Amino acid sequence: xxxxxxxxxxxxxxxxxxxxxxxxxxxxxxxxxxxxxxxxxxxxxxxxxxxxxxxxxxxxxxxxxxxxxxxxxxxxxxxxxxxxxxxxxxxxxxxxxxxxxxxxxxxxxxxxxxxxxxxxxxxxxxxxxxxxxxxxxxxxxxxxxxxxxxxxxxxxxxxxxxxxxxxxxxxxxxxxxxxxxxxxxxxxxxxxxxxxxxxxxxxxxxxxxxxxxxxxxxxxxxxxxxxxxxxxxxxxxxxxxxxxxxxxx
Amino acid sequence: xxxxxxxxxxxxxxxxxxxxxxxxxxxxxxxxxxxxxxxxxxxxxxxxxxxxxxxxxxxxxxxxxxxxxxxxxxxxxxxxxxxxxxxxxxxxxxxxxxxxxxxxxxxxxxxxxxxxxxxxxxxxxxxxxxxxxxxxxxxxxxxxxxxxxxxxxxxxxxxxxxxxxxxxxxxxxxxxxxxxxxxxxxxxxxxxxxxxxxxxxxxxxxxxxxxxxxxxxxxxxxxxxxxxxxxxxxxxxxxxxxxxxxxxxxxxxxxxxxxxxxxxxxxxxxxxxxxxxxxxxxxxxxxxxxxxxxxxxxxxxxxxxxxxxxxxxxxxxxxxxxxxxxxxxxxxxxxxxxxxxxxxxxxxxxxxxxxxxxxxxxxxxxxxxxxxxxxxxxxxxxxxxxxxxxxxxxxxxxxxxxxxxxxxxxxxxxxxxxxxxxxxxxxxxxxxxxxxxxxxxxxxxxxxxxxxxxxxxxxxxxxxxxxxxxxxxxxxxxxxxxxxxxxxxxxxxxxxxxxxxxxxxxxxxxxxxxxxxxxxxxxxxxxxxxxxxxxxxxxxxxxxxxxxxxxxxxxxxxxxxxxxxxxxxxxxxxxxxxxxxxxxxxxxxxxxxxxxxxxxxxxxxxxxxxxxxxxxxxxxxxxxxxxxxxxxxxxxxxxxxxxxxxxxxxxxxxxxxxxxxxxxxxxxxxxxxxxxxx
Numbered sequence: 001x002x003x004x005x006x007x008x009x010x011x012x013x014x015x016x017x018x019x020x021x022x023x024x025x026x027x028x029x030x031x032x033x034x035x036x037x038x039x040x041x042x043x044x045x046x047x048x049x050x051x052x053x054x055x056x057x058x059x060x061x062x063x064x065x066x067x068x069x070x071x072x073x074x075x076x077x078x079x080x081x082x083x084x085x086x087x088x089x090x091x092x093x094x095x096x097x098x099x100x101x102x103x104x105x106x107x108x109x110x111x112x113x114x115x116x117x118x119x120x121x122x123x124x125x126x127x128x129x130x131x132x133x134x135x136x137x138x139x140x141x142x143x144x145x146x147x148x149x150x151x152x153x154x155x156x157x158x159x160x161x162x163x164x165x166x167x168x169x170x171x172x173x174x175x176x177x178x179x180x181x182x183x184x185x186x187x188x189x190x191x192x193x194x195x196x197x198x199x200x201x202x203x204x205x206x207x208x209x210x211x212x213x214x215x216x217x218x219x220x221x222x223x224x225x226x227x228x229x230x231x232x233x234x235x236x237x238x239x240x241x242x243x244x245x246x247x248x249x
Numbered sequence: 250x251x252x253x254x255x256x257x258x259x260x261x262x263x264x265x266x267x268x269x270x271x272x273x274x275x276x277x278x279x280x281x282x283x284x285x286x287x288x289x290x291x292x293x294x295x296x297x298x299x300x301x302x303x304x305x306x307x308x309x310x311x312x313x314x315x316x317x318x319x320x321x322x323x324x325x326x327x328x329x330x331x332x333x334x335x336x337x338x339x340x341x342x343x344x345x346x347x348x349x350x351x352x353x354x355x356x357x358x359x360x361x362x363x364x365x366x367x368x369x370x371x372x373x374x375x376x377x378x379x380x381x382x383x384x385x386x387x388x389x390x391x392x393x394x395x396x397x398x399x400x401x402x403x404x405x406x407x408x409x410x411x412x413x414x415x416x417x418x419x420x421x422x423x424x425x426x427x428x429x430x431x432x433x434x435x436x437x438x439x440x441x442x443x444x445x446x447x448x449x450x451x452x453x454x455x456x457x458x459x460x461x462x463x464x465x466x467x468x469x470x471x472x473x474x475x476x477x478x479x480x481x482x483x484x485x486x487x488x489x490x491x492x493x494x495x496x497x498x499x500x501x502x503x504x505x506x507x508x509x510x511x512x513x514x515x516x517x518x519x520x521x522x523x524x525x526x527x528x529x530x531x532x533x534x535x536x537x538x539x540x541x542x543x544x545x546x547x548x549x550x551x552x553x554x555x556x557x558x559x560x561x562x563x564x565x566x567x568x569x570x571x572x573x574x575x576x577x578x579x580x581x582x583x584x585x586x587x588x589x590x591x592x593x594x595x596x597x598x599x600x601x602x603x604x605x606x607x608x609x610x611x612x613x614x615x616x617x618x619x620x621x622x623x624x625x626x627x628x629x630x631x632x633x634x635x636x637x638x639x640x641x642x643x644x645x646x647x648x649x650x651x652x653x654x655x656x657x658x659x660x661x662x663x664x665x666x667x668x669x670x671x672x673x674x675x676x677x678x679x680x681x682x683x684x685x686x687x688x689x690x691x692x693x694x695x696x697x698x699x700x701x702x703x704x705x706x707x708x709x710x711x712x713x714x715x716x717x718x719x720x721x722x723x724x725x726x727x728x729x730x731x732x733x734x735x736x737x738x739x740x741x742x743x744x745x746x747x748x749x750x751x752x753x754x755x756x757x758x759x760x761x762x763x764x765x766x767x768x769x770x771x772x773x774x775x776x777x778x779x780x781x782x783x784x785x786x787x788x789x790x791x792x793x794x795x796x797x798x799x800x801x802x803x804x805x806x807x808x809x810x811x812x813x814x815x816x817x818x819x820x821x822x823x824x825x826x827x828x829x830x831x832x833x834x835x836x837x838x839x840x841x842x843x844x845x846x847x848x849x850x851x852x853x854x855x856x857x858x859x860x861x862x863x864x865x866x867x868x869x870x871x872x873x874x875x876x877x878x879x880x881x882x883x884x885x886x887x888x889x890x891x892x893x894x895x896x897x898x899x900x901x902x903x904x905x906x907x908x909x910x911x912x913x914x915x916x917x918x919x920x921x922x923x924x925x926x927x
Contacts (some may be wrong), residue, residue, distance in 0.1 A: 068543060069353075077487065083479040084478035095429075095449055109413075200501065
């Protein structure tokens with residue numbers, strides 16, 4: 001694990017600081033809803049919190065993505081039982097209006113299971129939480145969610161990885177398929193999340209080491225297979241080439 | 250409604266500028282996609298036939314399927330139907346389709362399809378955002394190419410959308426996606442009969458000339474974006490089926506898997522399988538990614554760092570060939586896509602123009618007088634000029650915009666050149682493709698349809714291209730046995746894929762052609778499947794080489810819809826849809842006497858087209874080179890086929906008995922009223 005990641009993992013943050021700062025950007029109407037619940041969970045003024053790192057992360061290779069969006073459909077179907085890209089906790093965005101060229105034509109938006117999860121820090125009711133029973137993944141308890149959207153507003157990624165469910169008026173986020181009632185395989189940090197399993201181009205991968213947090217590069221990694229060996233193409237039906245180490249990104 | 254359907258079809262009348270709906274439930278027995286499209290067409294326009302393709306009465310129908318918006322593999326197609334101005338000698342009720350994201354977004358917006366009737370006086374486009382549908386002015390879009398149009402409309406639909414962020418389309422409706430737009434280009438605006446519809450940079454509905462129908466209606470584009478759900482009857486069964494299906498996919502970590510899957514129909518890029526875009530083979534390769542339609546695990550398209558020919562595929566990249574320069578060829582392809590011209594017809598246009606030039610018929614001061622610099626064939630400048638002239642109907646482009654058949658007819662060349670093969674329009678004004686004299690189910694399947702079959706996965710890739718690879722993964726005997734084992738309900742007759750001379754007109758061939766037409770109409774047409782993907786009767790990715798067909802289709806169908814359809818029942822619906830299509834053609838004037846190949850198919854020898862053949866008691870792969878078809882035997886074959894399908898063999902008309910058995914009584918009544926019941 002990179003040094004920078006380790007130090008970031010140990011970082012402690014004042015939740016009050018975040019709550020105060022976050023509240024300033026809320027609309028008045030939202031505050032009216034949030035305030036009573038938030039009061040119940042606001043930690044003591046000097047409380048410092050840190051979060052154990054998740055033991056599972058989904059990394060991706062945006063150059064390998066075909067843009068088929070199967071991961072999005074797999075996500076919403078596994079969790080909600082219906083196909084709906086709006087509900088998907090992974091977003092694949094393609095065909096920018098300007099018909100952008102490769103490699104900028106596709107953007108993969110995957111929840112980072114942040115070492116410092118602002119969605120968790122800013123949730124006023126504890127719905128967004130660290131699930132210590134499932135490898136410390138960052139989850140949202142739908143039963144507790146009051147729909148204040150603070151987790152969405154505080155997500156530092158663009159597009160935000162916390163997802164608004166307009167039907168339930170609640171937020172959701174990637175849980176590595178720990179709670180995916182329509183997915184037959186076991187999810188979680190040691191399991192098989194639906195998007196990773198389904199992706200036909202293997203552009204997604206579940207890893208256990210915490211990726212560097214500083215920028216996108218830590219998650220957008222090289223997952224390409226080894227290049228073909230030099231020489232003429234292998235004839236169909238012959239054995240595959242000997243494995244080679246994947247080039248570094 | 251069962252799962253997979255949103256329950257309503259959008260109905261837009263451009264003459265009255267009104268928007269309404271059609272209940273999908275009324276047409277549920279037709280499955281979806283092509284089946285529902287045919288039934289809607291019959292109800293709206295059947296009793297008014299015949300009329301012309303550019304008549305406002307010609308509804309253009311764009312249907313999704315129950316699979317659209319789910320991630321059933323290879324189900325991202327949009328079926329387009331209506332009278333096709335490209336087709337000849339009659340503008341048959343035809344179909345074309347295109348891939349991409351359109352049907353998925355249409356379903357998320359809450360619509361199972363779109364029917365556009367009438368025609369507008371001024372240019373318009375249709376803006377679909379969930380259940381909000383507006384007919385917008387396209388005055389300032391008219392004249393734009395297809396790429397500019399899509400980009401402009403995307404900005405109009407989502408003015409607040411910043412790429413890579415969530416946008417609130419409407420109150421409480423969020424998306425990160427950009428609208429899916431399908432449009433015609435300048436060629437369509439000029440009512441060219443060879444105009445295509447384009448979605449994205451390269452997803453083209455190439456056949457039938459529906460771009461010209463858009464133009465005749467003054468319809469520039471349709472945009473769809475939605476934030477709703479596609480209901481799935483049994484999502485867990487669906488996910489389990491999708492997991493099960495993975496065994497049939499190639500291993501993307503072993504790029505050479507792609508080649509052995511179906512021979513050399515695939516090419517490698519960035520260590521990944523891709524296919525069709527053959528124009529990125531010049532070393533060093535242009536950096537690129539494989540690209541797929543929504544829901545497809547095949548990724549047969551490409552997106553290049555240079556941006557040229559993005560997502561164009563197969564004929565979309567082969568139509569324009571600048572010898573020695575993939576780069577210039579790709580740029581030529583882009584001109585074609587921007588103009589909105591049919592890639593499948595342009596190949597014939599170029600060959601025929603060159604042929605006429607070489608024969609001294611076309612050129613400056615010649616019978617066909619043109620300043621087109623045909624001596625510069627092979628240059629990008631020539632291609633650019635030719636395409637733009639056609640799109641704008643300038644000079645000779647005005648004649649060529651009518652399509653090769655009508656172009657030749659104008660100059661009195663059609664009959665002679667069709668007979669000789671100089672004008673290779675084998676099937677109803679659409680171009681020669683795989684050799685009808687050897688790959689006979691392709692030939693018969695097209696002749697007994699309304700245009701080139703264009704369904705590679707029936708037997709073309711799995712058998713022909715596998716054998717062409719030079720080292721097929723199955724012997725001819727095993728390939729024939731395994732392939733036909735999957736051809737329910739006619740399974741077990743290996744001679745269905747015997748391409749020897751003895752098999753050309755056999756009873757087994759009759760069953761194979763019927764199977765092709767029924768699969769085409771239901772699983773591909775009604776299911777929105779891709780003809781490059783389905784069916785999958787054999788594969789090199791399973792130990793026993795059996796593909797997912799015929800098990801996957803009903804598994805996915807039933808998981809999505811909640812029904813208990815068997816594969817064979819789906820094929821019966823396919824027969825019903827084919828019978829309905831055929832009835833519409835009969836109302837337009839179809840008779841068995843018209844269903845004949847051009848003379849060159851009977852009189853000139855075939856190209857090599859390697860396939861399994863059963864000769865002298867043994868199976869082997871043979872080329873079939875040097876054959877011709879026999880006129881009398883073709884007629885005998887047709888007679889057997891009509892009887893097999895329940896049609897009158899004297900005229901090819903469906904009988905009342907067949908129509909009533911398939912639930913098409915009102916069709917029988919209309920045919921009877923026109924004295925055209927079989």
